Amino acid sequence: MSYEPPITDYDEIVENCTCAFCGCNCDDLDYLVKNGHVVAVRHACRLGASKIMEDMDQRLIVPMVRGENGELEEVDWDTALDTAAEYIANSIRPVFYGWSETSTECMKEGIELGEYIGAVLDNQATICHGPSLQAVQNAGYPIQTLGEVKNRADMIVYSGSNAMNSHPRHMGRYSVFPRGYFRQRGRFDRTVVTMDPKFSDTAKMSDKWIGFEQNGDYGFYNAIRAVLKGKKLTQNVVSGIPAEDIYELVEEMKNAEFGVLFFGLGLTHTLSKQRNIDIAIKMVMDLNRFSKWGLTPMRGHFNVNGFNIFMAYETGFAFGVDFARGYTRYMLGETNTIDLLVRKEPDCFLVIAADPGAHFPNGANQHLADIPVIQIDIHWGPSTELADVVLPGSFIGVECAGTSYRMDGVPIYMKKAIDKPETCRDDEWIVRELKERVMKLREEPNVAPKYVPNPAAE
Amino acid sequence: MKTITFDVIKRNQIALEMDEVIPDNIYSWEAEDFDKYAVPVGNSRFPITDFFDITVEGTADSPAEVKMIFNGDCGRVKYIGNKMSAGEIIVNGDADLHVGAEMSGGAITVHGNCEAHAGREMTGGTLEIFGNTKEFTGASYIGEWRGMRGGKITVHGNAGKQCGECLVGGHIHVKGDCDILAGIHMRKGLIEIDGNVNRWPGGQMKNGNIIIRGRLGRLLEGFVEEGIVTNPVVNGIEFEGTFIQYKGDIALKGKGHLYIDAEKNRDKLSAWEDEDDEYISLGDNRLR
Amino acid sequence: MHYANTYLDKPVVGDLEEATTEGTEKVLHCMLNTGSDIYQGACKKRGSTLKEEYKNVSGTCYMDPRDMAALGVKNWDTVLVKTDYGEVVVNAAKSRDAPHKGTVFICKGPWANTVVSHETYCCSDPTYKGVKCTVEKTDRKVLLMADLMRWVYKKYVDETDDDVIENMESLGELPVYKGRKWEELK
């Protein structure tokens, strides 16, 4: 890497912008703007800065529809929207996936469309923190805002999360390094533990690394719980960790004044999936008998939590909500995007502010090759290679304002700093247009009246 | 007695939802009633006769007198026998998700494989599956802490992960192997497994009993060995053989019991040797 | 355009202690993990997914140096990773998190997707981590993103033969579409 001189050539600074990358939603970013472009970003991490100073080569500017020969052709908005609306209106099992990188204002339009047509609405939680939400639904959710961590925490545990890589400012702004009200010396007042099979970059920053074996998470946390209950371990090594290390760790956790467990996809993606989180949550609850403990899932996209919150207050369910029968339904293994795709059920797929091409396993994406895919996004990505209609949206938090929810549930109104490219449209506008066009094409909303042929039996 | 036969004409890629076609609703239906009925598929409804050749024989005055027979591949027919309270359903072929979920009585027999959620939150009746099932057999629906409450599930093949999750009553008998975390969060009832078990049965269980006749891959630390028992009587049933008895999950002050066959798990009594248990039990239960 | 300042041709990886040419194993049995790292994240979200850079940050298998020695591969050699769910050619590079013998790591992205398990076990989430795989040395080249998508999903090619598609003319590092001027569309 070479030295990069500071940018001095800019027209104006827009202060206190919110980063649209990860669940940290850092809201202290300053954009340096020149000629309507962000030329530099202050305070952002490498990830945030790179996203805000996007690659214009691959920016989607004009709507496109896949032509006869399989090549995308630029078209006008009416044609693109009509084509997309037709696909949606004629579908029986539409899935609207994504939403995590757009605003809750856009989701409002989306849920109206979804309810009208009877679609499945799902977001990225389905492939990242879905198991966490399921564990929350089984075990509970002792959470706290990140400021609480900053002001009080003296023990921070990262489990299955590589914050240094995926949430680079998390440690610096919220958890480990900042000087909090009761932790005036910052890093020196805190103990940091990383639990990860790999000696990750976060582990390198920690006081302690617990390198339990791959897929051994459940057994490991169960052992901690047993020790918390006063049991002597029978095995010398549990999930790759020597028993004495477990005793020592438990002692430390019990003696913390305020501990926080941050967990990431390392727990949600391995063998026992939601049960890893389930037992980690229970462990945190047990620890509350000795001192104060809480946890926070390290949510990936900046508004992935927002969608879950939004769906919960709109429908009562957090993600994977199926409106097909005219009422809401949430059933694991049945109304989730990956399961639907693997079962080859959907016949129309709308992807908004997400990239299944980059994130879904082959087995799921294969079905996208067989059905119409409508993409609303800002960049040409792997999903564009599978898309039949491409609708260029705008960049929330830079070109367009909107609400998002931080990983701890704090809402933030992300402001607009520059204008979007002339030919792009706001996500909210695109979805509203789609909704109106679909409503014209399919006049009868899907109400699917309950069919009771034998009233006596009801 | 009324026998209604559903012969599969075509397998639809988008699953049919048969939650309305259960004995409780259709006992008085004649062939022409089926002709009028449209079955939910995705966000629409289609005539049920598009998918099944339906023949009705005999008459019935109550759901209990109904016998429904499905012939053919019902691998895309969801909710067979969902919430039924009486009658009999026989599936000669595979069945999709939610077979016999929330049923309170009657009998369902599946002669093929089942997808996940079989017998979830059932409160009574019997469910017999001759093939394999997938995850969450006899479990609770997400969020609920009270799973299957009564009745009996027999699986002749293998069961997937988290079989009998949150069980609060009833009897699950798996004649094949079980994947990880059988009987997790269980509070009452009995899970009987004749085959091998992958890992961690009874995680966070509060009460209830799990019997494993095959080999166990890995046991949780939350279980305390209580000794060796011969021919234990569990939930009123006598189990022949010698078993190692554990109590757990003590991480939760649990008082449940886990019995594993002493012969096949001899090593558990002496030194615990770590071994690669990844694929101990995984029979071919993941047929798509 | 102003992306260049954070542009990296390849992620920074450590040097191998000794240059190995001959390996002792032909096929290595490993555990495959996927996930994000900062290079992949920055490149993906900047939107540079068609570029060579994305191929290097995402289509790279990070390995323990002992495993690399056993296979006889150097940094930025190509390896073929196979699982029950598919196969893909990726670069090999020394892991920054080593040692973790027997475990390989591919950043999430189209390359990893080709080989991870789609099984969700009724939990909505596919199994991205802890998939058994084999790793072997290969001469085949790592495909650019657009070429890879064409090779794996074949959505817009009539050809079905993998080998033929793999050797088709590359779609390159810039978007391929029938361009018309916006003004003409109105």
Place this chain on the structure above:
Amino acid sequence: MEYILKNGIVYDPANEVNGEKKDVYFKDGKIVEDVSADAKVLDVTDKIVMPAGVDTHAHVAGPKLVLGRLYRPEDSRRGVTQKTKNERGESGFSIPSCPTTGYRYSRMGYGTVCEAAMPPLEAKHTHEEICIIPNIDINPLTLFGNNWFILEMARENKIDEMAAFISAWLKITKGYGVKIVNPCGSEAWGWGMNVHGYDDKPPYFDVTSREVVRALAKANEKLGLPHSIHIHPNDLGHPGNTNTTIETLDSLKDIVKSNSKAASVRDQIVHCTHMQFHSYTGTNWRDAGSGAEEVAKFLNHNKHVTGDIGQVTLDETTTMTADAPMEYDLYQLSGLKWVNADIECETAAGIIPCIYSPKTPVSTLQWAIGLELFLLTKNPWQINLTTDHPNAGPFTRYPRIISWLMSAPKRMSMIENEEVHNWAEKRTSLATLDREYDFYDIATITRASNAKVHGFTDRGNLSVGSNADIAVYDLEPNNFDPSKDPEAVEKAFSRAKYTIKDGQIMVQDGEIVSTKPSQVLWTNVKGMEDEEKAVLDQVMPFFTQYYSVKWENYKVHDHFLSNPIRVDIEMEGK
């Protein structure tokens, strides 16, 4: 559009109209003296006509509601209905989704609901949800009782500064009034502790609960806000907490009520919420008993207090409160899934599913204490009907509570037939109370008094000029005995014949026929600008360093308000 509600039997306690047969006219959303001949006639001959209901205390929108919904899909599954032409699909029993909340309130004839706890940091979230709830107006109360700035100001007894702070924070959060939850206790919970009693201090803050509550009450009266302080005292749900409750309320006796125009609507200087949870005697749950008599006696002798009950309805529900340590205690008892949500420098919250079973002694005791409080408090203007939704039961059970209050034989039969545990008889005086509410009393405790407590003049009554918020119930009070037929009472109050909100017919024969967006009510104090600026300057360095958001992102932007109703308060003497 003009309407005549013809020949109804009108109960309007605010205007002392008790069961008179008369017509009600309304036009363009307001109740009017008379209408022209074109007016549409709604024939409600002999049916009950009341102002639309006002809920004094419920939790209907906000971050902890959403956590509840997020983690209890099994509850959402219990209330799922098909969408219809006029309404979206419903879901949920104890924590219904936002649209469902609006529909169900409308169906019961309610028009205004107070969202009782809004944490300032997440106020935007509360307002977002309020936007989604249809048909009802909502006035959110901002949480102040554990705010670090408030704790510090209370310690130094800086009432003027505190008044300016409240005034500023109500503007920032778009809140209606001052809510206090377990003062100092939720702060202590930051360290996993609680305060015990009224004179305890949280760690590190040298201030007692008493000082905080008194300071807030004084500041509230200094500003002359329409609502008094709204307090959830310490020790909720602990046997023996009656003393704390009475001590808390008694300590505010000497505070002088503001004589501002807004404050003159109400009589009280403190509103004590869900009193049922604060009226236990004994030392633990084994020897617990009812403190209802003591609390009711205190109420009967002290006019500066109003309260709502928080009646247990014997359902499976979800408890959620900013009193997080109490929720942890509950979790220890039940072992069910526990949610905790601490909010930096401000408050905390806890949630847990709760099964109030009539078969268990404690639930029955709570049920009986609630009814005792209703029946022993002499003046219905001092108490309001609530279930502290969803804590003691969902709001959809209000009609059932009404039927219990109106029918002594119903209550007796529940006790005698052992539908409830025998603690109801053994440990409370419920079986000896034969008072029955009449429709006038019911109208008082569900509408008139509630509106008065919150300082509303434009609702909760049928005066000319008030909002046309009217409910009509399908009962003919002149030839019907509610005491004998409690089921009919419950049915009628569950499904209003008409619910009219701002002159728009929302519900007809128990079905939703139209919807309108909700409105949020918030209080805007005028004339404190300089003091507010001074206090902001003072707190800003602290805010910048110890909050995790920027000041610019802290306040509720106008974007989040849907059709706000701003209540302007002119500061006296300015």
